[in-house]
Amino acid sequence: MLEQAVIYTFVAFVLIGGGLAAFSRQILYAIIGLGISLLGLAGLFLNLGSPFVAAMQVLIYIGGITVAIVFAMMLSIAMSIRPPDPDARKLGFAIACAVIFFGAVAHLIRGAQFQQIASPASEKAWSVGALGHALLTHYNVVFETLSLVLLLAIIGAILIARKALPKENS
Amino acid sequence: MTLESYLLVGAALFSLGLIGALSHRNLIAVLIGIELMMNAASLNLMAFNRFVVTDPTTGQIFVLIIIGLAAAEVAIFLSIILRIYRAYHDIDAEKLTKLSG
């Protein structure tokens, strides 16, 4: 019973946070919404049996990515100014798109029959050790590639954000 | 909760992300919307991982990789935002006419 309540709390986190992120006109609230939503997700991950991924979600996503977004916002936006006027037509269109998409996907999900397994896999299969082993055997290419992508992203980010030299050729 | 309800939560999160990405004029808000969409995929993967798959490592690794890629993506995108901000910060009238012409 209590477990159920906790899960539903997490689901509520996810959806309320998502709603805040989607509808808020104040960019800071949107970021907070994203944080709440991600936190809820981390809870759901925990509930789905993966404490490691949940921890990573909190550490990297909330601790890293969201904070980076906050910094970018502070660097680029004067916080005090009035948010832009809402564009009702655009919002309506976006909501319509989302509702149609959700309807279609929900319909398909409800109609789908997945080959579900009877009981969750053993505790051992979920362990961090198993994950690490798989990353270095099965998925070593993926792992290496990911590190390459991160390296490139860092170089690129520095390069793009670097202040441009005065133009020589104009 | 059943698999189906997890998937529905995922779909709802995706749709919320879609609203964020489609309705905002602010690039950061758009980025947030897209992050939500990616997280909906993560939720799906974890749910399938728990209910469908016999070996649960794959889904978890998938989600970990998504988190890593999202970090890279955000880094690039934020630097682009800073670049645009800077370009328009020291904007002058001449530049404007150049753009609109």
Add this chain to the structure above:
Amino acid sequence: MENAILFAPELICLLMGLVLFFCTVLNWSYRTTRGIAIASGIAMIAACLWTLSLEGEPFFPGIYAIDFFSQLIKTALAVGFLFVVIASANPLTVDRNGWLEVPLFFIFSTLGMMMMVSATELLTLYVAMELAAYPVYIVVALHRNADIGGESAAKYTVQGMAASAISLYGMSFLFGTFGSTYFSDISIPHAATQPIFYLGLLLTLAGFFFKLGAFPFHFWAPDTYETAPHPVITFIATVSKVAAIGILCRLLSLAMPGGWESGHAQTALMWASVIAMSLGNLAALAQKDLKRLLGYSTVAHAGYVLLALQTFAEWGLTAALFYAIGYFAMSFACFLVICEIGRSEDRITIDSVSGLYKRAPFLSFTLLIGLFGLIGLPPTVGFVGKWFLFSAALQRGQFYLVLIAAINAAVALYYYLLIIRQLYWVEPATQNTIKPTPLIAVTAMATIILVIAMGTLPGPFWDLAARAARALIS
């Protein structure tokens, strides 16, 4: 050791990428860096040719496949990389700060594309796809005018990220349907009963449609083509198109046996094809900006390729691969000229090429051949390639589809001819002649020869494509 040989092209790509990275760290001159990049391109081609007929799985089984298909596409990618680096001899439109890094990002993007066509597992595919995409996001932003570059990069990146999120969401359903990320576990008979599988496939394809610039994810193409720095857009328009067609072939080949009968995916692709080609050609009619016009023409050509792919047959697959290589050559011919004549201009309008035959006879001839190819005139690969694409659809009895395509090809003639007229029949505004360097002249010559040779002697190229297609299906 054997695995290292199988993985040789990617390994060389990676190593040379690191060398290029050191070039940027040590702040060597752009000449040197480009020279190293050219050398790495040649080394990559050599490695690809060396491994061309090898087969195997260098990593954990099922993750990564080396077969004739992947190696053929990799060869094309390596050639493309080499050509693009040669074409970016003097990339004035790129931010002066970023010159050194441009070859670096190109080579890593190429690496990502190479891995993409070899990946036989969803996660590997996804990571490779992002490795291919991120460097391009970065270089698009490196326009010398921060405003233009930022604009177009923001648009391109938002579209790309949204498409890859959609793709990812689709992949999660594929994972759920089969309980595995390995392509080899995907069984169509089982899936055909599951509508959710089609949802997954549809959403996954969306990401690749984005790369290809195909309907409905094409709308980034004209804008980005117009505003991105010339060498960058050359890369996007040539190399990444080859990779996109390649990966589409790989994904669709999964549904090959019996794909036609199941029908749904086919119907969707068919409509995508028809709308893409009609929309692209109609919109191109009104364009004044040369790069933008070519952007719309890309959309149309993606439609032609889909025409063959939606047949879900070996012949169609072969035709698409053949056209991918041909399209690479044709569009490179156009973009090479754009890079050369527009070194110092941000925008290339149709007027920029007026009277080019007087200022640069050889370059204008190159552009002419490229345009003839895109029009689909006989001595070029454009004609034979379109012929193969169309006959693939005809073999499925889709006469009306081909009819639409043929009318589209005729409409397209008009705007290409507009450029040709500008090239040869209008007096140039300036008299400065443009003399390409010997290296660029040789590259242009090689492109022309490729366009003509594939058009007149399609046999050997077709055999290569057919062999690749068979490798995919089996």
Add this chain to the structure above:
Amino acid sequence: MDTLTLILLTTISPLACFIIAIIFLVQQPRAAQGLVLFGSAVSLLSAIGLLAQGPVEPLRFLWFQSGAIQLQFGFILDGPSLMFGVVVAFITACIMLYSIGYMAHDPSKTRYFAMLSFFAWSMLSFVYAVDLLQSFIFWELVGLSSFFLIGFWFEKPEAAGAARKAFLMTRVGDVGLFIGILLILQLVSNFDIPSLLDPQTGLSTQVSPGILNAITLLIFIGIMGKSAQFPLHTWLPDAMEGPTPVSALLHSATMVAAGVFLMIRLHPLFMAAQDTALIVLSIATFTAILASTIAMVDTDIKKVLAYSSISQLGFMLMALAAGSLFAGVFHLITHAVFKALLFLCSGIYIHAYHTNSMAEIGRSGGRRLKATTIGLIIGGAALSGVPPLAGFWSKEEIFAQLGHNGFNIYMAGAFLAAFLTAYYTFRMIFLITKPDQAPASDHSHPEPLNMKAPVLILTLGAIALGFFGSNIAHGLGLIPQHHSVILMIPTVGVVILGILIAYLDYGRDNAPRTGFISKIAPLNTLFTNKWYIDEVYRVTIVAITHALSRILHWIENHVLDGNYDRFGLGILRTGVKSTRIQGGWMQLYLGWAIILLAVVALYLGLQ
């Protein structure tokens, strides 16, 4: 020499000359000219050699094979291709010879001769093509090379425009042809022309009459474009902007004849498709009359000849549609010779007096160029159908065919067109030879020998060719029919009537020098304005295209570029220093894409 060597010599030598000239001889125009002329001579001699050997089995080579599909190339060596191949090679050789004088002072002679050679290669390969796809490829190449030749003087905006118009209009036709070919591919997966035409197993036995009508009609659209039949004819008169030898080559004997030749090639198919044959007959008759009426009021000598070509092509198609292969081929060959002759003569006048106006040529003393004037009169008479010159015999054959098969209305139309032909031809001759005022002074110099020689050769051809009708019929494997003298009477009658009226209007000593048609003002205006067909195009097709592109442009400006404005201005106005996504345009599209995906997904779900 064996057949293979001969056919390769015929077709490949112009190509080889083109490649060598364009790559190595750009700086040596004299060498290029000599080489190209040599190549064309080789080609002509081999073509004659082939004709001497007589019809043989087609030669086929595999070009490309994959699975069930195979593409072949090869050479069909039957009556029509052997004879027409010789005509093409012959006319090309004459025109190259003539061009030496005509283009003597042109700075880019190499390019000119190389393109002529390229053209000869594509045309000859088209004539001998055994495979329908091969035919189509060379058909396109013929169009492409004529695009370059018409636009040769691209400094002139008219020439550039004309080249573009020619290319676009013939391409409209080509789409029809291409679709027809694709239809054949889909239905029978076979492009081999002899087996398609086979009366027992060919295309006509495998598909329903309706489909056959559709296929042949689509092919006829291609023919309409290439052979300048109504309503796709307006490019041909404009295409006279090219150098006159090019006009002579392309618009009398070869390029426009490609359409007619395609119909000759596929004649059995057209005969099996009754409805198409009737449509072809109507369009051809109408075109023949239409073009003649325009020719009788135009003042530009090349334009008159151009319209005359259109009208004569109509005659050929009439003959073919009425069922006579022989009449069509015969008229094609005779017309090639006398029309080339007329163009060359006009070229000499234009070269000498620098004017295209017939009256001006006459006033400047056109008749002093003796050899040319004789050529003009003989060629004109042959065109009009004065017995016993070439045109008489071939036209008589057409009338006989129409009468024989009971196409009475069409026969009446043909007589009308023949009458008009005689009238406008002699109007031209009289305007040049009997000027209204005596030439001021004699400053003309005699035509150079290398321009005179082709004229003389072609004059002989125009006189003699008519008597070879039975040989041509024999070459086609037919037995020539002998027609009654009764039928020749009206044929000769209309010709004499036409000449007589032309004499009254222009020829006699105090002639009014205005055509009889000017008394009927509305018709005169109609004809002078070329039946307003270009205007109709301008207000319909061109306007629609422009409107469409303007709408798209508006969308671009107001939906797309407008957002650039809003982007920048928004920042200034509100001072919001936020980074906004550039306008709603992109998000709108992304939204539509999502909706589309959702709808497709739903569609899948509801299955």
